[in-house]
Amino acid sequence: MAAKLNEIILHNTLSNRVEPLAPIHPGEVRIYTCGPTVYSFAHIGNFRTFIFQDVLRRFFRLRGLRVLQVMNITDVDDRIIHNAAAASVPIREYTEKYVRAFLEDIDALHIEMPEELVRATDHIDDMVTLIEKLQAKGLTYSSDGSVYFRISKFPDYGKLSKIDVSGMQAGARVDVDQYEKDDARDFALWKSPKPGEHFWETRIGMGRPGWHIECSAMAMKYLGDTIDIHTGGVDLAFPHHENEIAQSESATGRPFVRMWLHSEHLIINGQKMSKSLGNFYTLRDLFAKGYKPSTIRFLLLSVPYRRQLNFTEDGLVQAKNSVERLRNFVARLKAEQFAAGSNPEIEKRIEKAEGEFDAGLADDVNTARALAAIFDLVRDVNAAMDRREFLQQNAPRTVAAMEKFDSVLALLVDDDDEKLRLLGIAPRKPQLPVSQIEGLIEERNAARRSRDFKRSDEIRQQLSDSGILLEDSKDGSVRWKYK
């Protein structure tokens, strides 16, 4: 299916095909995103998914759509309760550190804050209310103080993941939690506490919410019974999203989500990322190894979201150099002097690129196509500049186009060192104050004017040792940038 003019098509897991986006509320897209479980630092794979939904929402906004996005933070689950108990701290205190780290991480990657970032533990009452609704409809049963959803009461179960649950016999599998269930397929809405575990005292008894109910409760609270888009990693389609559908649609009698968007996983050097293989990276691990936030953002967004991304050292190098090319281009546009006038051919060329960029993203967020549109433009405009066919009035227009692209990509601003500093990661090179950098450049210019190239090269080397690269341009000006 090809997108019609101005149409945005997206692959819907529910139908397993691409469909045009048609928001329920005209002009506004409502999105629910499964956020992190804060039992530890988020890993690089998580951020692939988060960067995908970030690109998605940024593209919607570029299209003039309003975005209302809710992301949950799962700050209660078995691992959190276990780890907090082991550390002898309240769960809120235990998770706080990782919530903060997550916020810092998404900031470093230029992932926009969703309109609502909500914590599960702030919505226990909403979950209890939803469970009561299901209980009132006779869709649940209790066992040892826990409440389960009876899947046999929801005939559509499996419609998202296309998993045939009829083969999952009662008792065929042992639930990891060792709770008593009537049917292996049933899942917990509410879990009774084991001795010493954290619990809430509620109308449905003591305990804590199941994982799935929190997303249903929070999604519907903020976005309504039926929401436009629900995003998450492919692994969540079953059982998490399937269970969300069962609970939500049973409670409301209405479709829960119109479009399910699932991003494929990241694999590392061709293998699944796992702790046992020792290829498990957090963002901070990569930053500590010297990789920049913008490098990681580029790599993670450059591969379309429905394609598995093989994360390699080589890929990082390629990503870094690609970002450099884009930044060099904008720096040249801003620094170089061009002859007066405006070349209408350039204007047309920019419009073509804008059209291609938009068409790429409108085609199921095909970031590879969108990037190709930009790189095509970069090459053509660079060539025009070299041929002196690029004129003064073309520059602001071209910069504006690049900034428009960057409202989605968020790669151009060179704030990598600043972001790393915010994370407490020291720069690898000694930092020079800008005034000193500029002073040294001035001194080097003087040396060059007097053809003292030995001195001029010394200064260039000195700056290079501090992580500063110089570029002498044709018109005599000197640009500098961080490596």
Add this chain to the structure above:
RNA sequence: GGCGCGGUCGCCAAGUGGUAAGGCAAAGGUCUGCAAAACCUUUAACGGCGGUUCGAUUCCGCCCCGCGCCUCCA
């Protein structure tokens, strides 16, 4: 086994029923005091076997290979 995602130049990755974008890397050149940046040129790819078709990388079938999910998991 069921359900998915893939296999396109050295690497990453678009795309199309009429022999194929873009990025990175490589080689040569232009520019430069030298670099850097940029540009130009060059190199080079559709897993295999059948089928449909005038014609398939693109559609269909089978096979091979990689990865994922099938109640921890983005």
